Amino acid sequence: NAGVTQTPKFRVLKTGQSMTLLCAQDMNHEYMYWYRQDPGMGLRLIHYSVGEGTTAKGEVPDGYNVSRLKKQNFLLGLESAAPSQTSVYFCASSYTHPFQETQYFGPGTRLLVL
Amino acid sequence: AQSVTQLDSHVSVSEGTPVLLRCNYSSSYSPSLFWYVQHPNKGLQLLLKYTSAATLVKGINGFEAEFKKSETSFHLTKPSAHMSDAAEYFCVVSDPPYGGATNKLIFGTGTLLAVQP
Numbered sequence: 436n437a438g439v440t441q442t443p444k445f446r447v448l449k450t451g452q453s454m455t456l457l458c459a460q461d462m463n464h465e466y467m468y469w470y471r472q473d474p475g476m477g478l479r480l481i482h483y484s485v486g487e488g489t490t491a492k493g494e495v496p497d498g499y500n501v502s503r504l505k506k507q508n509f510l511l512g513l514e515s516a517a518p519s520q521t522s523v524y525f526c527a528s529s530y531t532h533p534f535q536e537t538q539y540f541g542p543g544t545r546l547l548v549l
Numbered sequence: 550a551q552s553v554t555q556l557d558s559h560v561s562v563s564e565g566t567p568v569l570l571r572c573n574y575s576s577s578y579s580p581s582l583f584w585y586v587q588h589p590n591k592g593l594q595l596l597l598k599y600t601s602a603a604t605l606v607k608g609i610n611g612f613e614a615e616f617k618k619s620e621t622s623f624h625l626t627k628p629s630a631h632m633s634d635a636a637e638y639f640c641v642v643s644d645p646p647y648g649g650a651t652n653k654l655i656f657g658t659g660t661l662l663a664v665q666p
Binding site: 439475476477478479480483493525527536537538539540541542543 | 558581583590591592593594595598600639641643653654656657658659
């Protein structure tokens with residue numbers, strides 16, 4: 436099993452450009468999450484999904500959109516990138532309650548917005 | 550609201566010596582607490598979790614943590630550090646603690662552990 440994979444691993448964008456980050460998991464998990472990690476701030480939840488076709492806002496959703504059209508994939512979109520979105524983005528997945536605290540993380544995507 | 554505070558941003562130990570990474574939590578009820586580890590350029594991995602069973606929790610790679618309600622602490626320890634333990638460690642609380650589809654993890658700011666030869 437590949438676990439949780441993320442594409443791309445690294446990307447440089449110019450302000451105003453758009454991009455989509457792809458997360459895929461092969462563990463048949465119901466729940467999926469997108470986090471961003473910034474120095475000195477730990478991980479903050481952007482959006483999450485509790486099942487195919489569902490999405491919900493996390494702690495820092497502004498400037499991002501997500502879609503969960505297939506159970507195994509969770510896409511994070513930036514419509515108009517800003518320098519404040521320079522960060523490392525992590526995708527995670529988990530089983531449903533009561534096991535959702537054990538989250539399985541991907542290797543991350545480093546995004547630099549100039 | 551639930552929160553965690555990691556008291557040290559950096560900890561440096563020598564190989565073979567004990568490790569102590571400190572975490573305090575804030576909660577209006579009995580929390581579910583976790584430690585996650587992130588090795589360089591990798592995703593996070595669950596190290597151990599406390600969910601109101603035994604207060605001393607054993608995790609992977611010889612780590613353990615003790616839940617102390619009176620001190621609102623959940624410190625991570627290991628008797629003897631190994632070079633491979635060098636990583637960033639995150640103390641995490643579950644919000645809310647007792648399930649529900651919207652149960653989310655709240656991460657501390659992390660402690661970077663360096664292990665000197």
